[in-house]
Amino acid sequence: MRLAQLDINHVRNLVGAHLECCPGINCLYGENAAGKTAVLEAIHLLARARSFRTPRIGDVIQHGRTSLTVVAQLVDDNGRHIITGLDKSVSSTQIRFNGARITRRSEQAQNLPLLIITPDSQRILAGTPRERRHWLDWAMFHMEPDYIGSWQNYYQALRHRNILLRKGGKDEQFNPWEKAMANAAERIIVLRRGYISRLQEGLQQCADGLFKGVKIAINSAGDGKETYLNCLRTQRDNDIRLGHTQSGPHREDITFYTNGHEAGKTLSRGEGKLFVILLMLVQAYEYQTKKREYPLILIDDLSVELDGKTREVVFALLSALNMQIFITTTTPEIRKVKNTAYRRFHVKQGKVTKMVK
Ligand SMILES: Nc1ncnc2c1ncn2[C@@H]1O[C@H](COP(=O)(O)OP(=O)(O)OP(=O)(O)O)[C@@H](O)[C@H]1O
Ligand SMILES: [Mg+2]
Structure with missing residues (x-):
């Protein structure tokens, strides 16, 4: 499953964010507090109906608003186009997938499998x-x-x-x-x-x-x-x-x-982060092998704690995966990723724009 288009409204500081995503690596670049993690949070919300940052949805809904929406156009592994959307307030959650109303979060999690790596993932x-x-x-x-x-x-x-x-x-x-x-x-x-x-x-x-x-x-x-x-x-x-x-x-x-x-007792922070990324990538691969479906991969703050050489290693591994990946970073790296679609987005004050290579 891949995201072709994503529309986000009233998630943190994002209003009317529209992304035309590429099937490979999507890199969200911007300064601190721009709204990069909020984009990943929106994707996570759509897939799991909850945030990975907080159990309190009231913190995620934009201040002064009562609900948030995330809508995506998906392309499944057979090339079929599907629309899915989430409308969430403090007291209600509505999820639709391919025209049907979804009442169980676990069902949507199966519809839109994803794996997320955040700086907290090192807690594994x-x-x-x-x-x-x-x-x-x-x-x-x-x-x-x-x-x-x-x-x-x-x-x-x-x-x-x-x-x-x-x-x-x-x-x-x-x-x-x-x-x-x-x-x-x-x-x-x-x-x-x-x-x-x-x-x-x-x-x-x-x-x-x-x-x-x-x-x-x-x-x-x-x-x-x-x-x-x-x-x-x-x-x-x-x-x-x-x-x-x-x-x-x-x-x-x-x-x-x-x-x-x-x-957990011996690796440095950078080594630990690399180890956890490798572990998650193996999990994603294992998922794909078993379920014959590609999960989405979200990586928040990829560059943090990784030096330039290690980032190159990670990018090479990510591009070899042939999965759709969303990365946030504060480092404006331009890369040629061999044989993999690659798109950069600039996130600034809650607005997301596609960057010209
Ligand atoms: N409920 C909310 N309503 C409006 N804005 C919010 C809300 N919650 C958080 N924010 C703001 O949204 C902005 C974007 O936060 P986000 O965590 O996405 O930034 P980021 O680009 O990932 O930054 P960093 O590089 O520091 O991780 C921040 O300024 C934050 O204070
Ligand atoms: Mg962030």
């Missing part, structure tokens, strides 16, 4: 295990159709077990919930491991010459259903003392390594 390396699980779950929900069912079953059984732990349930009350947890956990673990190992393989290829010894490890709750079930049973007394379940997919964590060291 150095943030909390919860953030990494969230990142992994989000990817899995979109990649593996049966993941969500197992995930819901697991969390439902976990909640029941935790209630029993706190109120002092009997063995026979624990047994069915622990079995349900073990059944669901087995599937979750298999799917997560499969995905992580495919990401690792892709990352090793993509990082060749940039990072040595790339590895992604997932600390699993146990191998197989029986092992995990035994683990739950042996830990039950301890869990009763603590009042919650200590191990399982809800406690898994992912660790990224380069050259035998934890990436």
Whole structure:
């Protein structure tokens, strides 16, 4: 899916912004506070009906206005033209896709898949295990159709077990919930491991010459259903003392390594940013391979923390991807990107204009 045209109204400082996008790399260049990130925010809103910067839509709607709109003309991978639009106020959200009203955000997320990289994305390396699980779950929900069912079953059984732990349930009350947890956990673990190992393989290829010894490890709750079930049973007394379940997919964590060291603890800011960009690009590639559909890629503040040489590397990787990409930058770089459509837009005081090369 690619954006051919985009119209944005009343998102932050953008009023009547119109972009004729190219199918390759679209570079939004401008000074601080021009409205560059607001353009990415508008695309994200259209795809996910929420901002990536704040959960409060009132902060995103232009001051003095009560609603925002984002409308796009899309071209799908078969060349079909589709119109999609979002109209959002504090109390209501209306989404239309190809003439139909969309009532579930997840449906629109499937219609318009995207991946976003912001300076905060580095938290995947150095943030909390919860953030990494969230990142992994989000990817899995979109990649593996049966993941969500197992995930819901697991969390439902976990909640029941935790209630029993706190109120002092009997063995026979624990047994069915622990079995349900073990059944669901087995599937979750298999799917997560499969995905992580495919990401690792892709990352090793993509990082060749940039990072040595790339590895992604997932600390699993146990191998197989029986092992995990035994683990739950042996830990039950301890869990009763603590009042919650200590191990399982809800406690898994992912660790990224380069050259035998934890990436989150050793990489410099620039290296970390490059690593995360590579990881996201591999995710995008993985999505395309599995779903036979190209996701959009949004990169906010590409130039920040990357030196000129690393930016060249990133541009070469982006152009090899053959996906539609939106980049914001404060650096007025002019590039010839081989075999890839490339368009620059100048963003100034909430206005977006196409730049002549
Ligand atoms: N609800 C709002 N209504 C109007 N303007 C807003 C609103 N929220 C933020 N702004 C302003 O919109 C402008 C554009 O913000 P944006 O974050 O898009 O800038 P940017 O071009 O990405 O800048 P930077 O390079 O600093 O990241 C800023 O001046 C900001 O203060
Ligand atoms: Mg910005």
